[in-house]
Amino acid sequence: MVVRKGLTTEEVYQKIKEMIYCNQLAPGQKLIYNDLAKRLGVSMTPVVQALNRMENSSLVKYMPNKGYFVGEITESEVEQLFHAREALEIYIVPSVIANLNATSLDEIQQAFSTHREAYDSRHNRGLILLDAKFHLKIAAFARNQVIYKMLKDIYEQLYLKYPQQYISDDRAKQVVAEHRIILKALRKKDVAEAVEAIREHVKGGMSHVIRGLKPYTPFDL
Structure with a gap:
C-alpha cells in the first residue's frame, strides 16, 4: 500500500462521505479499517479519527466489539x-x-x-x-x-x-x-x-x- 503523506483527517472524512454518497459503501455495511486505509492510500490513524467524527455526526454507527457500520436511517x-x-x-x-x-x-x-x-x-x-x-x-x-x-x-x-x-x-x-x-x-x-x-x-x-x-x-x- 502506498501511503499518501499529508492526507489529513478532514480529507479522509470527506472521501469516506463521498464513498457513501456514491454507494461505494452501502447503508448497514461494516467498515473495515484496513480496507478503507488501502482504498484511500492512508494509514489507519486518520481513518479511525474520521470514523469517530462521523459517529458524532450520526453518519456511521459504532457497535461495541463489532466496529463501525454505515448509518441506516429509520x-x-x-x-x-x-x-x-x-x-x-x-x-x-x-x-x-x-x-x-x-x-x-x-x-x-x-x-x-x-x-x-x-x-x-x-x-x-x-x-x-x-x-x-x-x-x-x-x-x-x-x-x-x-x-x-x-x-x-x-x-x-x-x-x-x-x-x-x-x-x-x-x-x-x-x-x-x-x-x-x-x-x-x-x-x-x-x-x-x-x-x-x-x-x-x-x-x-x-x-x-x-x-x-x-x-x-x-x-x-
Missing part, C-alpha cells in the same frame, strides 16, 4: 430530521426575503435550474444533492451561520443515509414543481406564501422518504 429519524428542517427553514423566511435582491434571486434561480436540468436528464444520483443545494442557497441569504450549519448537517444526513434508488420519478418531478412555487413566492417577497410552500414541500418529502423505507407489497399505493 422512520423516527426521518421524522425528526424533517421536522427540524421545516422549523428552521420556515423560521428564516422573513430574514431571507428581507435580504433578497436581484443578484441573490438570480443565484437561487441558478440553483433551481441546475436541479431541474438534472431531473430532465434523469441524473437521479445527483438529485438529492442538488435539491439540498437549492434549499441551502436560499438559507444562505438569512445571514445566520448557525442555522445554515444546522440545515447543512440535516441535509447531509438525509442524502448520505437515504438509499437513492428509492427516489420515484413522480416525486422527483413534483419536487421540481414545488421548488418553482417556492421560487415564485420568494420573487414576490411574500412571506406567508413562501412559508406555506416550504411547509407543503417538506411534508411531501417526509412522506415520500418514509414510504421508501417500508417494505414493498403489491398493494402499496
Whole structure:
C-alpha cells in the first residue's frame, strides 16, 4: 500500500462521505479499517479519527466489539430530521426575503435550474444533492451561520443515509414543481406564501422518504 503523506483527517472524512454518497459503501455495511486505509492510500490513524467524527455526526454507527457500520436511517429519524428542517427553514423566511435582491434571486434561480436540468436528464444520483443545494442557497441569504450549519448537517444526513434508488420519478418531478412555487413566492417577497410552500414541500418529502423505507407489497399505493 502506498501511503499518501499529508492526507489529513478532514480529507479522509470527506472521501469516506463521498464513498457513501456514491454507494461505494452501502447503508448497514461494516467498515473495515484496513480496507478503507488501502482504498484511500492512508494509514489507519486518520481513518479511525474520521470514523469517530462521523459517529458524532450520526453518519456511521459504532457497535461495541463489532466496529463501525454505515448509518441506516429509520422512520423516527426521518421524522425528526424533517421536522427540524421545516422549523428552521420556515423560521428564516422573513430574514431571507428581507435580504433578497436581484443578484441573490438570480443565484437561487441558478440553483433551481441546475436541479431541474438534472431531473430532465434523469441524473437521479445527483438529485438529492442538488435539491439540498437549492434549499441551502436560499438559507444562505438569512445571514445566520448557525442555522445554515444546522440545515447543512440535516441535509447531509438525509442524502448520505437515504438509499437513492428509492427516489420515484413522480416525486422527483413534483419536487421540481414545488421548488418553482417556492421560487415564485420568494420573487414576490411574500412571506406567508413562501412559508406555506416550504411547509407543503417538506411534508411531501417526509412522506415520500418514509414510504421508501417500508417494505414493498403489491398493494402499496
